[in-house]
Amino acid sequence: MSTIKIELRQEDVAKIKEICASFNNEPQELINVLHTCQQHFGYLPAEVQEVVSDELVVPVAKIYGVVTFYSFFTMTPKGKHPVSICMGTACYVRGAEKVLDEFKKELGLQVGETTKDGKFSLSSLRCVGACGLAPVVLVGDKTYGRVAPDDVKNILKEYEK
Amino acid sequence: MQLLVCGGTGCNDLQSEAILDNLRLELEANALENDIQVIKTGCFGLCKLGPIVKVMPDEIIYTKVNPDDAREIVTEHIMKGRKVERLLFTDPITKKTISKAGEMNVYKKQLRIVLRNCGVIDPENIEEAIAHDAYKALGKVLTEMSPEGAIKIIKDSGLRGRGGGGFSTGLKWEIAFKNKSDEKYVVCNADEGDPGAFMDRSVLEGDPHSVLEAMAICGYCIEAGKGLIYIRAEYPLAVARLKTAIKQAREYGLLGNNIMGTGFNFDIEIRYGAGAFVCGEETALIHSMEGLRGEPTVKPPFPAESGYRGKPTNVNNVETFACISPIILKGAEWFSSIGTQKSKGTKVFALAGKINNVGLIEVPMGTTLREVIFEIGGGIQYGKKFKAAQTGGPSGGCLTEKHLDLPLDFDNLIAAGSMMGSGGLIVMDEDDCMVSVAKYFLDFTVEESCGKCAPCRIGNKRLHELLEHITKGKGTMADLDRLRNMSLVIKDTSLCGLGQSSPNPVLSTLDNFHDEYVAHVTTKKCPAGKCRDLMEYFIISANCVGCTACARVCPVNAITGERKEPHLINPSICIKCGACMEKCKFDAIIIQ
Numbered sequence: 093m094s095t096i097k098i099e100l101r102q103e104d105v106a107k108i109k110e111i112c113a114s115f116n117n118e119p120q121e122l123i124n125v126l127h128t129c130q131q132h133f134g135y136l137p138a139e140v141q142e143v144v145s146d147e148l149v150v151p152v153a154k155i156y157g158v159v160t161f162y163s164f165f166t167m168t169p170k171g172k173h174p175v176s177i178c179m180g181t182a183c184y185v186r187g188a189e190k191v192l193d194e195f196k197k198e199l200g201l202q203v204g205e206t207t208k209d210g211k212f213s214l215s216s217l218r219c220v221g222a223c224g225l226a227p228v229v230l231v232g233d234k235t236y237g238r239v240a241p242d243d244v245k246n247i248l249k250e251y252e253k
Numbered sequence: 254m255q256l257l258v259c260g261g262t263g264c265n266d267l268q269s270e271a272i273l274d275n276l277r278l279e280l281e282a283n284a285l286e287n288d289i290q291v292i293k294t295g296c297f298g299l300c301k302l303g304p305i306v307k308v309m310p311d312e313i314i315y316t317k318v319n320p321d322d323a324r325e326i327v328t329e330h331i332m333k334g335r336k337v338e339r340l341l342f343t344d345p346i347t348k349k350t351i352s353k354a355g356e357m358n359v360y361k362k363q364l365r366i367v368l369r370n371c372g373v374i375d376p377e378n379i380e381e382a383i384a385h386d387a388y389k390a391l392g393k394v395l396t397e398m399s400p401e402g403a404i405k406i407i408k409d410s411g412l413r414g415r416g417g418g419g420f421s422t423g424l425k426w427e428i429a430f431k432n433k434s435d436e437k438y439v440v441c442n443a444d445e446g447d448p449g450a451f452m453d454r455s456v457l458e459g460d461p462h463s464v465l466e467a468m469a470i471c472g473y474c475i476e477a478g479k480g481l482i483y484i485r486a487e488y489p490l491a492v493a494r495l496k497t498a499i500k501q502a503r504e505y506g507l508l509g510n511n512i513m514g515t516g517f518n519f520d521i522e523i524r525y526g527a528g529a530f531v532c533g534e535e536t537a538l539i540h541s542m543e544g545l546r547g548e549p550t551v552k553p554p555f556p557a558e559s560g561y562r563g564k565p566t567n568v569n570n571v572e573t574f575a576c577i578s579p580i581i582l583k584g585a586e587w588f589s590s591i592g593t594q595k596s597k598g599t600k601v602f603a604l605a606g607k608i609n610n611v612g613l614i615e616v617p618m619g620t621t622l623r624e625v626i627f628e629i630g631g632g633i634q635y636g637k638k639f640k641a642a643q644t645g646g647p648s649g650g651c652l653t654e655k656h657l658d659l660p661l662d663f664d665n666l667i668a669a670g671s672m673m674g675s676g677g678l679i680v681m682d683e684d685d686c687m688v689s690v691a692k693y694f695l696d697f698t699v700e701e702s703c704g705k706c707a708p709c710r711i712g713n714k715r716l717h718e719l720l721e722h723i724t725k726g727k728g729t730m731a732d733l734d735r736l737r738n739m740s741l742v743i744k745d746t747s748l749c750g751l752g753q754s755s756p757n758p759v760l761s762t763l764d765n766f767h768d769e770y771v772a773h774v775t776t777k778k779c780p781a782g783k784c785r786d787l788m789e790y791f792i793i794s795a796n797c798v799g800c801t802a803c804a805r806v807c808p809v810n811a812i813t814g815e816r817k818e819p820h821l822i823n824p825s826i827c828i829k830c831g832a833c834m835e836k837c838k839f840d841a842i843i844i845q
Binding site: 119120122123124126127150154157158161163164165179180181182184186217218220221222223225226235237 | 267303446447486524526541544545546547605607611646679694697703
């Protein structure tokens with residue numbers, strides 16, 4: 093499992109219990125529970141999964157299976173500014189790969205990694221549906237459309253404060 | 254007068270919200286706020302030209318509007334009746350400016366049934382939807398029809414599932430109706446995972462009530478009391494609009510208990526996907542809704558017998574549901590008069606890629622590819638040559654020049670080695686390498702394969718490796734045979750639709766662009782100049798003045814030559830970074 097070991101604080105455990113309870117501790121609601129937990133913690137470390145397991149009475153192995161199955165869930169914390177490059181077909185044929193390469197170079201990261209200072213993380217995603225703006229890059233909630241490799245430095249600069 | 258501002262995802266990302274605010278402020282400043290309505294609508298389908306503002310009833314369309322343009326639109330157009338010329342649409346082919354929506358080629362050939370209210374109504378206001386006939390069909394079904402009667406209309410209309418399979422919708426409902434149970438479910442599949450497809454998202458964002466109403470109609474027909482919408486978590490705007498719509502429908506007594514006083518109970522809940530392409534397959538989708546890994550299971554049993562919580566479940570796609578109300582209101586005959594012999598009605602396509610009018614269109618079945626790309630789509634970007642159009646996403650294949658006059662419908666596309674899929678249509682031009690495109694789709698399948706069955710899990714990985722080999726110049730002619738054989742085995746032996754269709758992009762590019770594959774393996778050249786490992790940078794000695802700029806910038810010292818003498822690139826050292834080409838001021842460096 094995850095190499096990161098964290099100590100959950102009392103209030104974190106209480107929060108997870110509260111989230112599970114809000115879905116009536118129903119095992120069928122596992123995915124909704126995980127969505128809500130990830131919204132709160134930013135990621136789903138093993139320790140969080142263990143608490144969910146106790147609450148919903150689902151084996152932790154099953155929860156791990158679900159977390160690793162879906163690409164939306166992550167067991168490593170994302171950066172403060174998560175950078176996602178759309179690799180949908182429309183973006184791909186319009187040069188998203190070159191944009192991704194430029195981000196890799198500038199940040200010194202591979203896809204799925206986070207910078208040491210925790211500022212940026214890099215991921216690729218499948219089609220955000222804004223194909224009219226291809227290629228598309230998301231930084232946090234902000235969307236950048238028609239991005240060229242030359243724009244990458246300027247985009248990152250906006251967050252270097 | 255009304256000002257309609259597009260609030261679809263594309264336009265929203267380009268600050269259409271700020272345009273709305275500015276328009277309202279400008280109107281207030283001129284004391285016009287009571288005379289002119291500003292409405293945020295769903296997608297107009299002109300995504301590349303966004304943000305879009307449409308002035309009604311003049312039907313004038315303004316494109317690429319900036320928040321700062323709000324003042325001019327109000328002071329010039331609204332107050333003085335003069336069009337803002339610089340914001341009008343320019344036809345990419347004739348170069349003429351066109352102001353009226355009806356005169357634009359992109360709209361001329363379209364027939365909007367599914368998208369009837371997109372870009373027309375405010376999706377967050379149920380009263381506008383009702384004014385445009387929403388829930389009228391539900392009323393008609395509940396008060397005038399038996400479940401069998403309504404199912405017969407859908408069956409007679411010839412409507413086939415728009416999610417990709419193309420199974421008769423009426424028949425599906427009938428099977429679910431005949432399976433008796435005290436508990437049944439209606440599921441709306443809004444897990445639109447095909448890269449480059451955004452039809453369902455636009456319908457949900459632009460006209461969510463059309464889907465809610467149809468789900469309730471389906472609930473009445475198959476005797477289900479509960480509906481579930483399974484939607485991607487990547488579509489936050491669509492989720493928000495759906496939530497608003499469900500809440501409003503409940504308040505108006507159109508969902509919940511005793512709908513319209515008829516004693517019929519039906520309510521809808523939203524379930525979220527979490528990013529797994531395979532969950533578009535109905536059995537996988539149902540498992541995902543049950544909180545499990547989204548792995549498919551063997552059919553039979555079909556969901557109509559044993560689906561969600563083991564109960565009879567009817568799963569339809571967003572676009573299929575959006576067709577239901579017009580069919581009920583206008584009749585089966587009306588619907589079946591549109592389209593081709595075996596594919597009735599219209600189809601929504603998401604045009605994307607190297608095409609001028611990127612956006613959402615709806616055309617009658619049987620419209621040719623040529624009409625879609627060159628008339629509605631406005632042709633290929635930068636006047637380049639059309640090479641291929643990919644339909645059906647990672648499960649489909651490509652159509653080429655010889656298919657341009659093919660009437661697009663379910664059966665013709667399958668005969669051409671592709672499939673309708675959900676409606677993504679990605680256009681590629683002469684600069685695209687088809688081997689790379691096939692590799693791109695395999696990349697997708699390898700990542701999205703759930704891993705349950707071996708042909709899909711292992712076979713696709715092997716296919717991907719072979720393609721990787723070929724694009725690196727290490728392939729042989731025998732590899733091409735191996736590609737084909739393996740593809741056929743994967744298709745025959747995979748468990749679910751994902752594996753059964755994943756080799757399609759390989760097979761269809763192998764058939765249609767065989768020469769391109771051969772060039773990659775024999776002469777080790779990529780005709781489109783896309784495969785980096787097969788490129789060679791070359792200095793044209795006639796153009797080289799010997800300025801040494803390239804030699805100085807080369808990170809691996811692959812360029813040699815005396816000052817003021819033509820230089821040379823040593824291909825065995827060159828890492829193809831392209832730095833020299835960027836530096837050269839004399840266009841002396843080319844890619845071969």
